[in-house]
Amino acid sequence: MSKTSTEAPENPAAEDQDLGAAGSQLSTAPVETAMPGSFGGNRAPGLTGWLAWTGREVLGWARWFWRQLTSMRVALMLLFLLSLGAVPGSLIPQSGTDALKVSEFQDAHKTLGPIYQKLGLFHVYGSAWFGAIYILLFVSLIGCIIPRTWQFVGQLRGRPPGAPKRLNRLPAYATWRTDAEPELVREVALATLRKRRFRAHVAGDAVAAEKGYLRETGNLLFHIALIVMLIAFAWGQLFKSEGDKLIVEGDGFSNTLTQYDDFKSGNLFSDDDLVPFSFNLKNFVGTYERTGPNRGTPSTFQADITYSLGAYGKSQKHTIKVNEPLEIGDSKVYLVSHGYAPVVTVRDGKGKVVLHQAVPMLPIDSNITSQGAIKVLDGYKNAQGVAEQLGFAALFVPTYGKGSGTMFSQYPGLDYPVLNVTGYHGDLGVNSGIPQNVYQLETKNLKQFKTAKGAILKAQLLPGETMTLPNGAGSITFDKQIKEWAGFQVVQQPGTTWALAGALTAILGLAGSLFIQRRRVWVRATTTPDGTTLVEMAGLGRSESAKLPEELGDLAALVHDRAPTKPDADLKTDGVPKPPAAPKPHHDPNTPTPTPTPTPTPNPDADTHDSDSGVEPPVPAEGAEK
16 A cells, blocks of 8 residues: 655656746746856957857847846836935925925025036926936836736636646645545546636646636736826826916906916926816805914815806806815816905095005915005006006005004904005006016115105005005005905816826735735545555645645545545554645655644535445544544
């Protein structure tokens, strides 16, 4: 009667080769090959030999570079460099986002500023070195994914490899002897493995099965998702647009370039890509906490608008809140800022109204202390009848502190509004062709109004109060009406949906590649010289795992129900009983360490009738554990 042996094979090299074939292709990772130092070999004499040698060298180095670039190691390095390169883009001001902060940084850092400029750190995402890393990573991933995909498709179309000659060399192994015929054992094993969703087939005297293809599928999905994300990010940067617009209550906006206060776009963006829509700001609601540690913090921050799509679209109402933008086609309209626009009236010396409008003021602190400029560009004449321009430097506080003595707001709400104005006359410089800030007053060619005593003319006005200009120059009135304005940002960035889908797919693929184990199982049934059937089961995974022996044990129990162990009394050899060996971890084949274990107990719910198996239920041998 034959028995299981753990002695070394007669031909270890052949056995290792056979085991390597059975354990091959458990992943789609490329095989590392050692590259020689010179690809041209010996050079033949003469010009022809030199040309042939040079061609082989160039081709060899090109292949070596391509293999390095498309290796997973280099792809991970490039991904790390891309992440590292994005760090200065988040910490250092970027010219594409805020050119003013870049200018301030350069003025404050006379040494670092020029260095950062040469390194392209003020425009990281548009720099040559960041683009080179981006493109190399893109090429590396594609060059890595394509051959792995074809290799994996070939594995799916093929069959699991046949069983090695010595199954006991594998990490998980179980064996027993039975009176069932080998064909029946293989049929039972084939049905059992397929029921457990293994891809199985009969290969010679054994059943070969494989499971866990989702591991490699997840691995490929992860890398494909990275490519999708790279394409989506690049597409979004090239075709994006971003514009800012300040709108006072009652005013409107049309999505054209001339309507924006500030506009930035990608290199491939064109005016025709703007989504045609318009909207009007009907009302802005901003309320703030009155008491407690959060005093002055906004509790309500929303803009009520009416919008329409296209030139003749139907008007619709909508409320835009913080982080709740209005989505129109590919554009999103965000509410980003808020402030006050006091209404002022300016008259000339004859009482003629030359300006009556709400003047937006820009906040300078969290309590909305605001500053701005009131400019009268046309229609004003001084007391001598000479056309001039008027300008007023204004400071507005929604809640003035009576006892503070300073023009700083004590609360962001309109509890005690005060407007501080200082008047100028002359040339505002708006006709010089040089752009200027509408919220600042250029005083280079202006003269300041002064009182009869020679003091600078300025006043703090409450709603309804008027400051009279000297020498019949006119007056300025702070009207009782105070409007509010809202700052909107219109963003149009395609590819965000693809980027999100790629990110979710990458997470799912990474989870699959980390938590799913790809493994193979073989069941061999052969007839021994004494007429019994020797059943061997073994499993092999891509990595060592405690779950593989457990799974093999469950499979062995199911097969054992239909092909039970022959009574131990009939399996004695040399007076020593041979109990069936349970699945065990891999050990040195030259050091036999069999461990007696209980005979697997047949499942009472399984179909183990004599008509199916042809054998009696197993009987424990003397001395065996019960």
